[in-house]
Amino acid sequence: MVVVGAGPAGVRAAEVLARAGLRPIVVDEGKRPGGQIYRQPPAGAERDAQKLYGTEAGKAKAIHTALGQLGDKVDHRPGTLVWNCFNGKLNTLTNGAQGIIAYDRLILATGAFDRVIPFPGWTLPGVFTLGAAQIALKTQGVSVGKRVAFVGAGPLLPLVASQYLEAGGEVAAVLDVTPYWAKVKALPGMMALPDYVKRGMAYLRTIRRHGIKPHYSVQALEVVGDTCVEGLRWRDDAGQWHKIDCDAVAASFGLKPEMQLIDLAGCETRFDETTRQWLPSLKEGGRSSSANVYLAGDCAAIGGADVAELTGRRAACSVLQDLGVPVPASESLAEIQAELDRHARFRSAIEAAYPFPLHLVRELDDALMVCRCEGVSVGELRANFVKTGAPEVNRLKAFTRVGMGRCQGRVCGAMAAEILAEKSGRSLADVGRLRGQHPVKPIPMVV
Numbered sequence: 001m002v003v004v005g006a007g008p009a010g011v012r013a014a015e016v017l018a019r020a021g022l023r024p025i026v027v028d029e030g031k032r033p034g035g036q037i038y039r040q041p042p043a044g045a046e047r048d049a050q051k052l053y054g055t056e057a058g059k060a061k062a063i064h065t066a067l068g069q070l071g072d073k074v075d076h077r078p079g080t081l082v083w084n085c086f087n088g089k090l091n092t093l094t095n096g097a098q099g100i101i102a103y104d105r106l107i108l109a110t111g112a113f114d115r116v117i118p119f120p121g122w123t124l125p126g127v128f129t130l131g132a133a134q135i136a137l138k139t140q141g142v143s144v145g146k147r148v149a150f151v152g153a154g155p156l157l158p159l160v161a162s163q164y165l166e167a168g169g170e171v172a173a174v175l176d177v178t179p180y181w182a183k184v185k186a187l188p189g190m191m192a193l194p195d196y197v198k199r200g201m202a203y204l205r206t207i208r209r210h211g212i213k214p215h216y217s218v219q220a221l222e223v224v225g226d227t228c229v230e231g232l233r234w235r236d237d238a239g240q241w242h243k244i245d246c247d248a249v250a251a252s253f254g255l256k257p258e259m260q261l262i263d264l265a266g267c268e269t270r271f272d273e274t275t276r277q278w279l280p281s282l283k284e285g286g287r288s289s290s291a292n293v294y295l296a297g298d299c300a301a302i303g304g305a306d307v308a309e310l311t312g313r314r315a316a317c318s319v320l321q322d323l324g325v326p327v328p329a330s331e332s333l334a335e336i337q338a339e340l341d342r343h344a345r346f347r348s349a350i351e352a353a354y355p356f357p358l359h360l361v362r363e364l365d366d367a368l369m370v371c372r373c374e375g376v377s378v379g380e381l382r383a384n385f386v387k388t389g390a391p392e393v394n395r396l397k398a399f400t401r402v403g404m405g406r407c408q409g410r411v412c413g414a415m416a417a418e419i420l421a422e423k424s425g426r427s428l429a430d431v432g433r434l435r436g437q438h439p440v441k442p443i444p445m446v447v
Contacts, residue, residue, distance in 0.1 A: 001319065002027065002090065002101055004082050004261065005109035007035020008059075008305045009297025009312035011066050013107045016316035018073040019328045025075040025101060026067065027082055027092065035297075036111055036131060037305045038063050039138045051167065052138055055199060059305065084438035085264040088292075093443050105292050105319045108261055109312060112298035114252035115277075116411050117360045118368045118378070121223020126248045130160045133250035143169040145248020149232045151175045151221060154254040154354045155200060158214070162206040171212050172246035175234055177253065177357040180216035189349025192342050220363060223249060253357055257299045260408060263436030266290040271429040275302075276356045277414065278433045285318035285333075286311055294318055307343045310336050361418045370419065371412040373405020378419060385423045392432040393417045406442055409434035 001017050003010045006028035017024045032040040038060040041047055049057040067076050077094065084091035085106075092099040114129035121127065126145060128136075130152055133144045143164060149172040150161040161174045190197050207214060217237040224231035224243065233243045256277050259269070268281040268289035279301055286294050296315040297308035314336050317327050327333070366379030380400060390396040393416055402416045403409030409416075413434035421428045 001025065001105050001107075002103040003107045003109060004028075004090070005035065005111060005297065005299075006030060006033040006067065006076070006078070007037065007109060007111055007297060007308060008063050009308035009315075010035070010107070010109035011063050012309045012312035013109060013296055013316040014074050015066055015070065016313050016328060016331060017319065018070045019330070020320050020325050022325070023073060023075060025077060027077050027080045027090070027101065029079070029081050031079045032064070033067050033076075033078075034060065034064055035308075036135070037308075039135060040064060041139055041141065045141070047141060054163070054166070055202075056305070081441060081443070082261060083440050083443050085261050086438070091438070096444060098443075103292075105294070105323070106265065107294045107296055107312075107315050107319065108265065108299055109295075109297045109308070109315075110258040110261055110299040112255040112302055113258050113410050115254040115256050115414065116251075117253045117357065118364060118370055118415060119221040119223070119251075119360065120365070120368065121225065121229070122251070123369050123372050124223055124225055124229055125227070126225070126229030127223060128248065128250045130156050130250050130252040134160050134163065137163060137167060137169075141167075143167070143248075144250060145229070145246065146170060147172045147246045148248045148250055149173045149175065149244060149246040151177070151218070151232075151234075151249060151251040152253050153178045153357050154252070155350060156252060156255065158200065158203040158207060160250065161212075162203040165206055165210045165212070171207070171210065172244045173232070174207055174212055174214040175218045175221070176214055176216045177218045177221075177360060178216065178354050179237075182355060183353040186349040186353035189352065190346055192345035192349070196346060219359060221251070221360075253360070254354065255298065255302050256414065257302065258410075259299065260410075260436040260440035262288070262295065262299060264438055264440070265293045267293060267295070269433075273429075274351050276358075276418075276428055285321070286315035287318055303343055303347055307340065307347075310340050310343070314340070361415070362422070364415075364419065370415050371402040371405060373407060373412075374401040374403075376400050376402045376412070381416060381419045382423045385420060390420065391424075391426075392430070393420055393434055394432065396420055397434060403434045408437060408440060
């Protein structure tokens with residue numbers, strides 16, 4: 001049994017397998033358990049959990065300590081990158097050493113990644129994703145700038161802004177590119193999980209208590225500065241431009257599943273019209289279309305930390321069922337599913353509250369960089385379609401090298417597909433997506 005990822009999903013999956021008498025291998029790129037949402041500071045630099053994780057401090061500490069409490073019932077391998085999955089084996093890298101792990105059953109709990117939409121100045125030093133800004137705060141206890149503007153779409157925006165304020169950081173602005181009325185309209189659906197609504201309102205109260213008024217329906221963004229961030233210009237829904245002084249910008253436009261290993265494991269995917277992104281095709285209990293591969297957490301569908309724990313437990317129970325091993329009495333699949341159903345209703349409302357900001361995509365200027373690794377601009381992608389008629393995004397990649405850099409298309413792939421769909425007049429589903437390639441992250445080569 002191999003579990004990839006030691007966030008909430010991976011930890012809970014390993015816990016269930018261990019309680020059933022199996023000894024799973026838990027492989028994690030991080031040095032300490034927690035994943036992104038409950039990321040820990042380095043050993044020896046621990047800080048107060050309440051300040052780091054707020055109301056979720058108890059859940060964070062439970063995830064942090066779970067594997068240690070299991071002792072040798074779990075083979076935990078931290079600091080290990082899984083860079084390929086092929087023919088029942090994982091290729092790994094640990095402290096510069098290559099390795100191979102064969103698996104009989106594989107649970108992928110690889111989490112999610114920020115969705116990025118280019119805007120003028122987004123490649124300047126001082127521009128980060130919201131996830132990166134959160135990593136800096138949680139891991140090292142530092143701000144990404146002295147005065148930070150937070151921009152984006154999704155519940156991560158008020159969360160990270162409030163975390164910076166609570167930590168003593170200076171926030172220049174909180175700019176939401178989705179409309180305020182969408183949140184009001186979605187509120188009844190969000191009441192499927194009233195505690196989540198209370199938590200979200202608390203984030204907004206923190207922001208306002210510090211004298212920051214969030215702005216909604218932001219129509220355009222532009223970083224000010226030649227060699228680094230010196231400010232940010234933004235346009236409201238009345239067409240009026242505003243300027244704020246800042247030395248850092250944290251911007252993300254939602255989250256998307258981390259699907260590189262899912263691709264390499266041979267799992268089928270489907271296009272989700274609501275979120276305008278590709279998701280894995282799931283069968284009952286977190287089973288994928290690929291034999292002996294199971295999915296849990298945000299890599300299966302964005303749901304948050306609590307859903308990750310539930311789907312991690314569910315995937316482990318599915319493994320046990322498929323092996324004919326009794327599921328621990330503490331695991332009630334009916335209760336897990338009922339809780340997941342409530343979260344699904346809440347998630348539908350969240351997606352309505354934070355619709356994908358298509359207006360930003362439609363305003364992409366030809367000069368904007370899309371793939372910063374390979375230096376491919378919006379205009380080059382559009383011109384290449386006119387020249388070649390590339391019918392789908394992987395052909396566009398072959399012609400332009402978009403998505404061939406260090407990030408393997410994580411940052412630019414979705415935008416390349418959006419640009420191709422717009423220019424070709426085809427649907428986003430029809431132009432497809434960049435397929436995962438190994439190595440999923442850069443690895444050293446020995447010559």
